[in-house]
Amino acid sequence: MTQLGYEPQAARAAASRLTAADLEVLLANPQMMQAAGALSATAQANIMGILIVGGIVALGIAGSASVMIN
Amino acid sequence: MTLASAGCVSPLQRSVAEQTLRADGGYRIIPSLAVPAVRGVEGCGAQALATVLAYGDASADSAELADGLPWHEVGATPIDLLLAARDRGREAAIARGSWEALAGHVARGQPVLIMFDAAPQVQTLTGRIPTSRVMHWSVVSGVAADGSQVLLAARDARHHVVERDDFLRRWSKSANCMIVVTRKDEEEP
Numbered sequence: 001m002t003q004l005g006y007e008p009q010a011a012r013a014a015a016s017r018l019t020a021a022d023l024e025v026l027l028a029n030p031q032m033m034q035a036a037g038a039l040s041a042t043a044q045a046n047i048m049g050i051l052i053v054g055g056i057v058a059l060g061i062a063g064s065a066s067v068m069i070n
Numbered sequence: 071m072t073l074a075s076a077g078c079v080s081p082l083q084r085s086v087a088e089q090t091l092r093a094d095g096g097y098r099i100i101p102s103l104a105v106p107a108v109r110g111v112e113g114c115g116a117q118a119l120a121t122v123l124a125y126g127d128a129s130a131d132s133a134e135l136a137d138g139l140p141w142h143e144v145g146a147t148p149i150d151l152l153l154a155a156r157d158r159g160r161e162a163a164i165a166r167g168s169w170e171a172l173a174g175h176v177a178r179g180q181p182v183l184i185m186f187d188a189a190p191q192v193q194t195l196t197g198r199i200p201t202s203r204v205m206h207w208s209v210v211s212g213v214a215a216d217g218s219q220v221l222l223a224a225r226d227a228r229h230h231v232v233e234r235d236d237f238l239r240r241w242s243k244s245a246n247c248m249i250v251v252t253r254k255d256e257e258e259p
Contacts, residue, residue, distance in 0.1 A: 004147050014149050022152060025164050029245035032164070035145030036185045036205035036244075037112025 085228035099212035106133035115146025167248035185244040
């Protein structure tokens with residue numbers, strides 16, 4: 001839980017309030033142990049990066065093709 | 071050429087009015103979910119939990135509930151949502167969900183909190199370009215009667231419509247994390 005950003009004391013307090021059923025599900029499915037938020041700036045930047053690189057490649061391909069046609 | 075036809079699509083980019091879906095007749099819909107606006111860049115946990123807490127409670131205001139929840143600038147974990155729901159006098163149960171379980175809750179009129187990967191999908195003619203995972207809390211608000219699509223609650227009486235296969239792929243990134251919140255006088259989740 002501290003890896004998820006909980007302070008040690010808060011992690012202990014939260015863990016003490018979970019039921020046995022909660023713990024069974026969470027321990028069996030570690031992928032659930034993550035924080036979720038809306039689209040983060042980092043993720044959007046990564047996607048924009050992919051699109052920009054893709055656009056440059058597409059322009060390069062289009063440019064080469066027009067030279068060959070001419 | 072491939073990239074010229076590339077698209078960057080998130081399942082949350084477009085939504086359809088509930089009225090339109092009802093007129094279509096092909097959906098089972100949990101009606102009148104009040105999805106509030108939220109402040110901050112990571113408010114989806116507060117938004118989704120407030121939506122579920124306000125559902126079926128005529129005296130509750132989902133915007134006020136969301137405002138009183140702490141996650142607006144930081145993401146919310148399943149533990150956060152479980153404990154916050156219980157702090158507000160509700161029963162809350164976490165489970166590894168399935169399509170059948172979601173459809174069952176919709177049939178009983180119980181909106182379900184889910185965590186899934188909402189990252190825009192960069193699709194080209196040759197396939198999908200992997201992008202960073204963007205985990206997101208949302209509320210399942212319906213399913214297509216033929217099982218081909220799921221509805222996720224959106225603001226202003228609208229729903230995001232997501233194809234079943236795409237949804238299941240995205241949901242699997244959280245091990246199909248689902249949280250069912252019920253009132254204590256309601257059927258157990």
